[in-house]
Amino acid sequence: MKACYMRSAMAAAWAVLAMLTACSPAATPPADNAAQAGQAVADPKLAENAGESPLKAYMGHVMDRNAAQLWAWTTYVSDAQGGRYTQPRTEDDWIDAESDALTMVHLGDLLAMPGLALDDDRWAGQLARFRQAARDSAEAAEAQDFARLEAAASDMNRACVACHVTYVPEIEGPYAAMK
Ligand code: HEC
Numbered sequence: 001m002k003a004c005y006m007r008s009a010m011a012a013a014w015a016v017l018a019m020l021t022a023c024s025p026a027a028t029p030p031a032d033n034a035a036q037a038g039q040a041v042a043d044p045k046l047a048e049n050a051g052e053s054p055l056k057a058y059m060g061h062v063m064d065r066n067a068a069q070l071w072a073w074t075t076y077v078s079d080a081q082g083g084r085y086t087q088p089r090t091e092d093d094w095i096d097a098e099s100d101a102l103t104m105v106h107l108g109d110l111l112a113m114p115g116l117a118l119d120d121d122r123w124a125g126q127l128a129r130f131r132q133a134a135r136d137s138a139e140a141a142e143a144q145d146f147a148r149l150e151a152a153a154s155d156m157n158r159a160c161v162a163c164h165v166t167y168v169p170e171i172e173g174p175y176a177a178m179k
Helices: 015-022 044-050 054-074 091-110 123-142 146-167
Strands: 076-079 082-085
Touching: 054 091, 054 146, 091 123, 091 146, 123 146
Parallel strands: none
Antiparallel strands: 076 082
């Protein structure tokens, strides 16, 4: 995984697709129906190389990092200069915040992909909640509305936690289910 880190947030949405060719020594054509239908499929070999399932690698390396990048726009910091949000201030900041949010929208699309989507009735609902928060973030950034961006960031965090509590509660700690 180390050899194929992403240089920009805009590249992130395509990371999983790019890794199929860029990081697999010999990309083997997936043999299932989705591949035959021309859909992208996460390469099981990639996960094998990293010693992780495709979803685990995606969450740990792609989702987490890009969420942190978006949330960095709405983080409360307290230091010698006092307490404040690290909010977008310039026109360029707002464009970057919107780009970071749109990256999350695309990352949500990838979670519907065969190879990443879990074969479970609850997946679509959990994913829809996440996608809504990502879209809200992008709209808030486009409107340069900080209060809305902050609210969408909290919604997104709750969507991450809700899905984890459904499938992997242990990663959210003992009190997660109470949120
Ligand atoms: C639709 C469901 C879903 C959503 C939404 C979701 N996750 Fe996950 N996440 C999972 C599942 C399932 C796993 C466990 C994967 C595994 O271990 O195979 C996971 C695992 C993780 C892990 C652990 C990876 C590791 O190396 O063990 C991190 C970190 C993570 N997610 C971050 C996030 C963040 C941040 C968000 C929101 C911005 C998010 N996830 C949203 C389903 C989701």
